[in-house]
Amino acid sequence: MHAAPRRPEIVFGIFSMADRLMHGILLLLVTATALWMRSASLDRQSLWYDEAHWVKPMMESPSLAAWMQRSDDANRDMVPLYFVLEYFWCRYGPGTVEGMRWLSVLIGMGVVLMTYRFGRELFGSWAASLAGLCCALSPLQIYYAQELRPYGLMALLGLVSMYALYTALDRGGKGWWAIHLVANALLMWTHLFGLWLIGAQGIFLLARHRRPFRWILKWGFVNALPMVPLGILVLTWSNPGQPPLYAHWTEMASAWLCMDAFYLATFVFYRRLSAPSDLFAGLPPFSLLFFTICLILYSIITLGGAFAYLRRSRQQGNTALFLISWFAMPAALNVLFSLLIVPAFQLRYVIYSAPALYLMAGAGIAGVRRPGVRLMVAGSLIASMGIAGIAAAVWPMRSEGRAATRYIQANAKRNERILWHPAFSQVNFEANQDPALPRATAEPQAAIHDELMEIENAVENGSGVWVVHELWNADCAIPRAAILERYLAHRRIAFDKRVFLGRWDSVVYHCARTPEFRPFDTPEELARLQKVAAPGTSDLALRWNLCRALMKRGHYTLASALCRRELEAAPDDPVLAAAMERDLVRIGWNDSLETHGQHSEHYVGKWAWVWARALEMAGPDPAAVDEMARLHRRFPNNDGVYAAWRRVLECTATQSRMEESYRLDDRFHEAVFQEISGMPPIESGVEVRPHRIGDRSISCLAMAAPAALRFDLTIPPESSFRAFLGIVKTGIPVAFSAQAVMNDSTDEIVSECAEQADSWIEVSVPLHAYAHKRIALILRTDCEWPDQTALWGEPVISRTRDLPVRP
8 A cells, every 4th residue: 555665666667667678679670670681682682703603512512521622712712611601501401592691691680789789788778779770771781791701700700709808808707708719710710801800909908908918918829829720721722812802092991981881882883984774774863962962971970970979988998999999900900911912902801890880870879968969860870871771782782693694594595605704704604593494504705806706606607696794894894895786786797785783784685697797708798897897906806807707718818918907006115015905905805814914915926826827828928028027026025926937937948848747727727616525616715826835935726625626637648646735724634635537436646634834745646547548637625624725736747757846
């Protein structure tokens, strides 16, 4: 009856219950928002190159040991923790690509919940809710919470490590120190650049912690222990990675500002400046301006909230310094590394620093004294970031290889070829196919002129051909697509074009023959193309394929004149050559050339070599020798020019003897491309070019292994087959074989394996048993790994006494 004395406790209990209910509602709101943002478009995500090149090998590996062996090549620059977790998740979980992404989603949810937990412990529920919502709506966190890469796990382990460190310093306890050290060890085994966060922790401890220096040395020693086996692992990698490293000042600066807004802005505005299609197409005209204002507003409020917290927190010096060290110091260490050692900075390398900004922003906004102002600022932040987060969740933030691949699967006919450019991303096509549709095979294209010739061959044979260009680079990929369309218009080849939006668009062309199309060997067409082929790099592929067609049809004088004009325009001045180099890279002269300066050298050498062959076939004279000598004086260090000059000299001096020999590289246009293991022959994978190994530069039949060529010929008496065998890349072995096929019998006359790229293997085999007989000579190369080029140097069939000897 006398309840009055207990009223304060009842009221306190009611408020406590309401407070807990509010905390629960806020936590549920943050969790639901984060889960929807990360899973809404999960089934539409494409595998892009960084994911595709390891997912397929992992799913095909029968055991973890087999996967670890294969992962050395699939993830050459990555440490294994995340990939081991994904292996077990895939093996004992859903077993699909979408199912594999759910592991990253759950890791991303852990980042959001840990941010909320840390914020509540530091600043209370309202600040924690704002920090948690910032993390839930973060475009950067959403993207990497769907990515099949270790960056989401980096963020979670970094957050756990910082939380455990703060708690251990604040409350003590060996358990928290153990969690902190274990999280640091796992972070290093997730990504090598976890080192920057550990370095930031050490700097903070040195700056503010008042423990003996010996204690900090002990902390550093314990953190260094897991790095010892990690260092041994890195040193024993059989194929050290060479990832495309770069460090741009805008990205480095954004790490200290608002990396989420910068990340989304680069995606949107890069596309507007470079892509042929627009994400805002079909929306009201003010949509782009409204979106820009949202990004700016979100950045200002986030940074302003963090600044307001830092101004108010002078009495909480340790906590403020802890958060600012967490936010700024890892990026500073990475920038120093990039400036002094290797340029390697991307926002994802310091993704574990982002929660510190969310916490400071949440604390600053929650600490605004006027409730109306606080509510307005918090609402503006949530609204602007919500728009950014929804855009990141709905827009195709990765390359749209999935839709492009499945469109081709559904529409391609059985006899239609599929060409993919650039060659390195062809793995995207293999990984994104729909298992319910017939599987298709795409042929990677490293050189734009080879791709165009493949289109020519398919159209001339009356079949359609599919061409995919991924617009991965504004400077290179988009001009190449324009060159393709210009070429098709010149050749009167009809095409249907489909654009699939993504971080970089996938453009699909279906090319078909029109009644106006004429093959190259038509005199009227040859004359017309020589007129329309403009100088410069825009029509370089057209001029090159025209030259090849002239050589193939036996118009050696016309081909020689075309080569002469091309080489007269080739720059020998270093400044002009550098400009030519940039143009050749831009148009995709040959993407397999990796060293700067190789493109212009390769371009000049290749034209010179074709000119030498044209002169040889037309019958060289002293004037031709003088012209080639002048070219050699212009380009004295060009191996191709030197080999071409020597070839013309040799042909002039030994023309009578050469009539008795059969140079297979000279007769390349007579060869027939063979199928290997049921795969259709790829003509663009074989070319004649000079190649230098050691001090010897010779003419080669260069084959992108595996490949096979057949020469039908009659063997003269007392003759032999001789060649020099070589490869371009060391460590990727190639099996060379030469077979003599006559009636129903096949004899293997050459069988060699080349593993080193620093020497030629000379083979010489007598052919007395086949004298006066008609045989098919098949030159074949086999290789288990892609991206290897096999070289048949100076392959010749000649009478033994007439074998030419090179100096």
